[in-house]
Amino acid sequence: MPPPTTAPTARTARRPPATRAYKTGAASAPPPRLPPPLIPLTALGLLLACLCVVLPRPALPPFPSLRRPAQPAVRPAPPRLPTLAGPRAMGSAMSSATGGGGGGAATAADAFVRSTVAAHPVVVFSKSWCPYCSSAKRALAASADKVADAPAPHVVELDSRPDGAAIQAALARLTSRRTVPNVFVGGATVGGGDDVVSLHSSGALKQMLRAAPQTLSAANAAAGAAAVAKEKKLRGATAAPGAAATPGAATAAAAKAAAAAAAGAASPPPPAGLRTVLFGAGCFWGVELAYARVVGVTETAVGYAGGTIASPSYPAVCTGRTGHTEVVRVVHDPAVVSLRSLLDVFADRHDPTVRNRVGNDAGTQYRSAVYVDTEDEAAVVRAWAADVAAKRKKEVTTEIRVGVPYWAAEAEHQHYLEKKGQKATKGAKTPIRCYG
Numbered sequence: 451m452p453p454p455t456t457a458p459t460a461r462t463a464r465r466p467p468a469t470r471a472y473k474t475g476a477a478s479a480p481p482p483r484l485p486p487p488l489i490p491l492t493a494l495g496l497l498l499a500c501l502c503v504v505l506p507r508p509a510l511p512p513f514p515s516l517r518r519p520a521q522p523a524v525r526p527a528p529p530r531l532p533t534l535a536g537p538r539a540m541g542s543a544m545s546s547a548t549g550g551g552g553g554g555a556a557t558a559a560d561a562f563v564r565s566t567v568a569a570h571p572v573v574v575f576s577k578s579w580c581p582y583c584s585s586a587k588r589a590l591a592a593s594a595d596k597v598a599d600a601p602a603p604h605v606v607e608l609d610s611r612p613d614g615a616a617i618q619a620a621l622a623r624l625t626s627r628r629t630v631p632n633v634f635v636g637g638a639t640v641g642g643g644d645d646v647v648s649l650h651s652s653g654a655l656k657q658m659l660r661a662a663p664q665t666l667s668a669a670n671a672a673a674g675a676a677a678v679a680k681e682k683k684l685r686g687a688t689a690a691p692g693a694a695a696t697p698g699a700a701t702a703a704a705a706k707a708a709a710a711a712a713a714g715a716a717s718p719p720p721p722a723g724l725r726t727v728l729f730g731a732g733c734f735w736g737v738e739l740a741y742a743r744v745v746g747v748t749e750t751a752v753g754y755a756g757g758t759i760a761s762p763s764y765p766a767v768c769t770g771r772t773g774h775t776e777v778v779r780v781v782h783d784p785a786v787v788s789l790r791s792l793l794d795v796f797a798d799r800h801d802p803t804v805r806n807r808v809g810n811d812a813g814t815q816y817r818s819a820v821y822v823d824t825e826d827e828a829a830v831v832r833a834w835a836a837d838v839a840a841k842r843k844k845e846v847t848t849e850i851r852v853g854v855p856y857w858a859a860e861a862e863h864q865h866y867l868e869k870k871g872q873k874a875t876k877g878a879k880t881p882i883r884c885y886g
Contacts, residue, residue, distance in 0.1 A: 559613060559620035567634045570604035571662035575621055576631040577609040582643030583631040589650035590633075593659055600659045636665030636765045645769075652812040654768040657733075661764050664862045668763070720781045724748060727780050727792060727827070728755050728856055730819035730849075731800040732808025734776040735866045736884040740799055741780045742865075742874040746787030750865075751779045753858040755821055756849065764860055770813040775849075777819065779856055789827060793834045796820065802835070803844040809884075818847055821854035828852050 567573050572590065576583030587605070594600035608614030608630060622628045625639045633640050635658045640646065649655040658665075720726055731737045734752040742750045754762050757774030767774045782792060800808045802818045820831045828850055835846040858864075868874040872882065 559616040560624070562613075562617060563620050563624065566604065566606065567637055568666070571601040571636060571666045572603040572659065573634040574603050574605045574631055575617065575633075576605060576607060577614075578607050579609065580630055582629075586631045586633055586643040586646040589647045589655065590659075593650050593655040597656050597660050601662050635659065636662040636763075638665070638763065638765045640765065640769060649768065653810045654770075654813060654815075658765050658768050661860065661862060664860060665763060665765055668860065720749070723783065723785070724781050725784050725789070725827075726823060727782070727789065728777040728819070728821035728854065729780060729792070729796050730755070730775040730777040730817060730821075731796055732776070732811050732816045733884050734778050734859070734863070736882045737799050738778045738865065739867045739872060739874055739882050740795055741778055741792070742868065743876060743878045744782075744787060744792070744795060745876050746785075747780055747782045747792075749779075749781035751858060752863050752866075753777055753779060753856050755854045755856045756819060756851070761857060764863065767815050768813075770815050773814070774857075775815050775817050775819050776859075777821065777856065779858075789822075789830050790834060793820070793831065797838060802838060802846050802848045803842055805847040817849060819849040819851070821851050821856075823853065825852060 563575075574583070574586060574590070576586070587603070590603050594602070606617070608618055611617065618628075618630065621632045625632060627639075627642060629642065631643050631646070633642070633646050635655075640649065640658070646655065649658065729737060729741070738750045738752050741747050753776075754767050754772075754774040755777045757767070757772045759766075759772050762772045762774050766772050767776065780792060782789075796802075800818060804818075806812060806814050806817050808816050808818075822828050822831060831848075831850045835848055835850065839846045865874070867882065867884075873880055
């Protein structure tokens with residue numbers, strides 16, 4: 451029996467055919483239409499856009515620039531600090547630095563640094579948190595362990611003092627070092643942390659610590675003498691009372707002093723028939739004792755030669771910045787012992803093919819060197835060097851020069867190993883212990 455048919459209602463009769471087909475999937479969906487309220491709004495937007503294009507726009511104020519203002523073409527240079535050319539005695543450094551004024555705080559800080567350095571053979575200005583300061587302290591302690599009766603370092607921690615900033619500024623004026631640590635040995639600055647570690651590694655720090663008390667005494671005496679001379683000069687007491695000044699006397703005195711400095715501080719010339727040679731073969735203590743044992747050698751002394759400044763001190767030479775080398779001045783009788791025989795002793799004490807190093811001692815102050823008085827003696831040394839180079843098949847690095855000024859070392863270095871009990875008798879064969 452077929453299903454009953456339903457009569458179409460008014461609603462289904464008004465439905466468009468396309469819509470009915472869409473519902474059944476037979477045709478595509480019609481394009482969407484805008485709702486009636488949106489049509490006036492769209493027209494109004496187009497009208498406003500046309501008005502914005504046609505009507506003139508009002509002039510707006512310029513937007514503020516975000517660029518940095520132009521810098522001046524030439525900037526003022528920062529203030530320059532006075533520098534010290536190498537280590538110097540603190541007396542002269544302090545007097546030159548404090549002469550420019552700087553206020554009460556600067557004067558007090560300068561006085562504190564001066565008195566501290568003058569009172570202690572070893573002074574370390576540091577800060578407790580600074581790793582470079584710790585490295586310098588460890589290097590000082592390690593070198594002091596190898597030196598009998600080494601002076602203990604006096605440590606000034608700037609971060610624990612209310613005037614620490616003023617003291618550091620005073621150190622910068624005196625040594626041109628703006629940072630810590632700032633280390634002084636024997637009254638002279640030796641630099642910062644890297645400098646102290648380098649001196650410890652080369653073995654020079656041991657020698658500086660050993661000589662620090664005597665060096666400090668000499669520096670204090672020199673500073674005191676300089677202060678007295680300055681005071682006399684200020685008071686006009688340099689000339690004799692009632693005596694008229696001789697024109698050109700000051701210039702002649704200055705020229706005489708300059709000539710003396712250029713000539714060096716060598717000992718008086720040896721007696722007739724004797725010759726003098728300077729030997730540099732590392733630490734001069736052991737070299738001196740070796741030559742003191744040679745038959746025909748009448749005199750030995752240690753000192754410094756080959757540098758660029760006059761009257762160098764032991765701490766200054768140990769820094770390697772003065773250009774000097776440690777030498778032994780040997781006075782010998784050529785009728786008893788020849789220069790060639792002395793050169794054989796020279797070769798036994800070190801390896802002349804190694805540059806700037808003898809054993810554990812490294813640096814230009816330990817370089818191999820032979821300084822003679824005549825060209826004939828220099829020819830003998832060059833012939834010896836050629837023989838050594840041919841025998842060892844290596845280049846000889848010995849520095850050979852004529853007429854080099856010699857400066858005597860401090861009294862505590864003269865005949866050092868002999869004063870420590872080692873034999874200096876002629877022909878002695880006992881081994882030489884370089885550090886006594």
